[in-house]
Amino acid sequence: xxxxxxxxxxxxxxxxxxxxxxxxxxxxxxxxxxxxxxxxxxxxxxxxxxxxxxxxxxxxxxxxxxxxxxxxxxxxxxxxxxxxxxxxxxxxxxxxxxxxxxxxxxxxxxxxxxxxxxxxxxxxxxxxxxxxxxxxxxxxxxxxxxxxxxxxxxxxxxxxxxxxxxxxxxxxxxxxxxxxxxxxxxxxxxxxxxxxxxxxxxxxxxxxxxxxxxxxxxxxxxxxxxxxxxxxxxxxxxxxxxxxxxxxxxxxxxxxxxxxxxxxxxxxxxxxxxxxxxxxxxxxxxxxxxxx
Numbered sequence: 001x002x003x004x005x006x007x008x009x010x011x012x013x014x015x016x017x018x019x020x021x022x023x024x025x026x027x028x029x030x031x032x033x034x035x036x037x038x039x040x041x042x043x044x045x046x047x048x049x050x051x052x053x054x055x056x057x058x059x060x061x062x063x064x065x066x067x068x069x070x071x072x073x074x075x076x077x078x079x080x081x082x083x084x085x086x087x088x089x090x091x092x093x094x095x096x097x098x099x100x101x102x103x104x105x106x107x108x109x110x111x112x113x114x115x116x117x118x119x120x121x122x123x124x125x126x127x128x129x130x131x132x133x134x135x136x137x138x139x140x141x142x143x144x145x146x147x148x149x150x151x152x153x154x155x156x157x158x159x160x161x162x163x164x165x166x167x168x169x170x171x172x173x174x175x176x177x178x179x180x181x182x183x184x185x186x187x188x189x190x191x192x193x194x195x196x197x198x199x200x201x202x203x204x205x206x207x208x209x210x211x212x213x214x215x216x217x218x219x220x221x222x223x224x225x226x227x228x229x230x231x232x233x234x235x236x237x238x239x240x241x242x243x244x245x246x247x248x249x250x251x252x253x254x255x256x257x258x259x260x261x262x263x264x265x266x267x268x269x270x271x272x273x274x275x276x277x278x279x280x281x282x283x284x285x286x287x288x289x290x291x292x
Contacts, residue, residue: 008178009171014075021068025061032057055104062098067185069094070218074178078171081229082143082282085249088222089139089275092256093132095215096271100125121264128268135275142282166236173225180221188214219257226250241288248281 007013038044039051050056073087103122230246237243255274259267 009075009078009174014071017071018068021064025064028064029057029061032060050102053104056102058101059098062094062101066091066094066098066215070181070185073222074174074181077174077177077225078167080143081170081246081249085252085278086136086139086143088219088253088256089132089136089278091215092259092271092274093129093136096125096129096132096268100129124265124268128272131272132275135272135279139275139279139282142279142286163236166233169232170229173228177221177225181218184217184221185214188217216257216260219253219260223250223253223257226253241285245281245285249278252278252281 032050033054035044035046036051036054036057039046050059069087069091073084073091076083076087100122103118103125226246227250230243230250233243233246252274255270255277259270259274262270
């Protein structure tokens with residue numbers, strides 16, 4: 001079983017999964033289009049916003065792309081905490097974009113745009129997606145800055161050992177995350193199917209908010225992982241700036257989780273606030289490294 005989980009974190013498996021997800025996304029897009037077509041012809045009766053407009057069919061392949069992003073988050077965890085956090089930001093950005101595709105087919109094109117709540121929320125999502133895309137670009141750019149501390153001073157042997165132990169810890173956590181994420185995904189999907197069947201498929205978005213399925217619970221799991229990594233980081237480093245950086249990333253993840261519990265512009269503010277907070281924490285962390 002241990003070797004099986006090791007294979008999930010191998011580069012070869014990542015490439016195979018990427019190709020598989022792309023194929024599934026294409027097929028799911030075609031199936032969703034056909035479903036919408038049959039609903040319009042009256043052959044199938046499904047009362048949902050996802051079956052009213054062909055544009056909404058983009059929602060389904062985006063869901064599979066999000067699944068791949070979740071895997072990449074686990075895949076990058078042993079390599080870099082910052083890259084792992086960056087993947088969290090990518091996931092929440094894709095969730096916002098997927099929400100745009102879900103709502104774009106139901107907009108009401110009237111001169112009184114901002115008086116209609118759905119159109120107003122659609123505008124907020126568009127602005128949020130653009131800002132998130134920019135912030136993530138800046139976040140990754142600052143990850144690429146060279147560390148002057150490493151280039152100007154010899155690395156102590158004890159520091160190397162501590163780093164190696166921390167990498168092993170992250171690798172073990174990633175291996176544990178693989179089955180946990182699989183179980184959580186299966187549970188979320190089966191639970192959603194059961195709820196939909198109980199309502200006779202009158203509205204497949206009735207269970208919570210469909211955008212929150214799996215990801216609301218997934219971010220709770222990420223908070224637990226972030227806290228574990230933070231606590232163990234005290235064993236392997238006494239650098240103040242690294243401890244504050246890891247603590248800030250935990251706060252950022254909590255803000256993302258809180259965004260799932262609210263709707264409207266508050267949801268967008270919490271998401272943007274989480275990414276801005278993580279980005280500023282990274283900037284300050286990098287300034288500490290340059291001082292050293």
